[in-house]
Amino acid sequence: MLTAHSERFNFKRLALKREAFIYYIFFVVLALFAIVLHDTAFLSVNNFMNIIRQTAPITIMAVGLTFALAVGHIDLSIGAVVALSALVGALLLEQFGIPVAVAGALLVGVCVGLINGLLIERLQVSSLLITLGTMGVITGVARQISNLESVPIINPDFTFYFGAGEVFGIPVLFLWTIVIAGIAYLALNKLVFGRHLLAVGGSPKAALAMGINVVRVRLNALVISSVAAALAGLLYAGRLHGARYTLGEADLLTVIAAVAIGGTSLFGGRASIVGAILGSWLMGMINNGLILSGFSTNEQMIARGVILIIAVTIGVKELKNG
């Protein structure tokens, strides 16, 4: 009895640590940069708004990926979906206007999510391999339809709502982030929907035995992940006034690192939306801080890789102990 008690106690402490980890590291990194960069504009409201705006597509992809991870899937195709949805949106925009362009881009997300999900269920192959394959296919399609050229966007309404606009002085990219994050938080934590996602990720056998439609839950999660990436594509297109097949190319690593460090398990069953958001802002802050400190993009990439390894190591350690 005594041992059972002390085990439980230890575990709780460990869990507390893991869930709070993102807060600690966020403030440690913040403090570090604040000290090193005290003579720059790093510690200003403007700079932070900038970080949040620049990170908006990453944040939204991270929120979407959290759903896929919750059911125990990984989605490697999100970076490629960003490029394809941005291109589809940009190509449709000139001729058909904003509603059709947005619908078309998001439809890219829905289709990719369904294809990923159906291939995984039908072929019984891991999501890692299937989405690695679809990533290649989608990238190829994006290169093909754009002829490796950028598609410029000159529609001022589009660039307002998906890029540089401000409503009551608040950047729209910040609003997008807050709205999407809010909906995702409620869906995952307050609704039956999220409860079933986590049940399927935590124990597919138990979920099945209790009559949950496991296949449909997994499909939903992958569609959400890819639609979020499609929305991220629109936000890139809006901010950069155009789409290019290279969009989102380097984001996969950043997004996975952001979600992992935020406390979402890479093996399903545990997910944190707040963690994903803080994780993506942390990645944005690190990029921003490294740029202001005079480091190159190469070095930033190394930093992202190291962070992913640290985050995943903590997650796996906990899995063994828990």
Add this chain to the structure above:
Amino acid sequence: MVRTALDQVALEVKHISKSFGGVQALRDVSFTINKGEVVGLLGDNGAGKSTLVRCISGIHAPDSGQILVNGQEVNINSPLDARASGIETVFQDLAMVPEFNITENLFLNREIRHKNPILAWFGWLDTKAMEHRGRKAINRLNSRIPSYKEKIHNLSGGQRQAVAIARAVNWGADIVIMDEPTAALGVEQSAQVNELINVISGQGVAVLLISHNMQHVVETCDRAVVLYQGTSAADVAVKDVSKEQLVGLITGVNQSAA
């Protein structure tokens, strides 16, 4: 144990047969369980115990035969049908999500939604109502559970079993099927599970207990149905037979005792 007041048939299985390909797993098996009765289902490996249980809990459809619940014939084609007819199965792996707490597992896929119809349409969870009802379900079993917010993987095997049984009973099951509930448990925890079985049968629930453990069967069951090579070899009151006779029935050595 005198339960004459409750002597009404809860579950009646009539002439069930089931074969897989050329192998006849069940041949014309019939038995009944009364309300509040605990019936042990015994048999060697391959005698047809699991097939019979799977037929009753809706995982397999029998080739022929009938299943009656409270005197009414029911059509069981899926686990959901079985549940709708008042039959709950406590599986050996308990069908629990380890990362979920007790309440979340009790209401898995039967979540209580918010009273507000609009929020309910979105699937908004009524956490308070679930905690309240979950507490009642656990209290009904007089079992010692640390906290309703404790995650399942922090519980002992016996406590997990208690939660699984509470879940079955909480859903108004008239009949609870338990697959080897004490197989992975120590002596003390097995005793706790036996106590739970007594509590729920005292509340009028019919229990079908699949077990290899003779001691367990003798301690908890009123009757024993013995399967031998797909047929029912015996249906005996446990107090009328010795453990040795039961073993004889299971191995097919001593069929005259039936």
